[in-house]
Amino acid sequence: MSDLSPLPAMPGQRLARGTGRLLRSLDHAVLTEFTPVRGLRVDLISLGPKGELWVVECKSCRADFQADRKWQGYLDWCDRYFWAVDCDFPTDLLPDDTGLIHADAFGAEITRMAPEHRLAGPRRTKVQRDFARAAALRLQVMCDPGALIAGAS
Secondary structure: OOOOOOOOOOOOHHHHHHHHHHHOOOOOEEEEEEEEEOOOEEEEEOOOOOOOOEEEEEOOOOOHHHHHHHHHHHHHHHHHEEEEEEEOHHHHHHOOOOOEEEEEOOOOEEEEOOOOOOOOHHHHHHHHHHHHHHHHHHHHHHHHHHHHHOOOO
């Protein structure tokens, strides 16, 4: 099967696309640009078939990583935390106790599995509910762009 979809313009978006394909191949449902709590926005969050929640931050270069001051706050909102980088990224910058995914716009592979830190039940319920609402609202807007202006502000 050929891939005729256009490439995203930004390097981080290309990493997100390839990583999303990997996660989907693992039977995860994937959302981009998800806000688990006010002030935090993750590049990718995925919901696995057993309810597990993974967060992936895509970093396109050293400066992108060094400018990220919020990533440690993401750890409280997932069972596993990963970085997605390209093959030229200096991976020695990344903490050893996080997962590592090597990606490009067409696919990805897990280089280092992230350790599991299971969310507490109430937090898991909140994130799964917010994930479901975000996915449903995005689908509704795709099917009916007018629904965006009809919704609550």
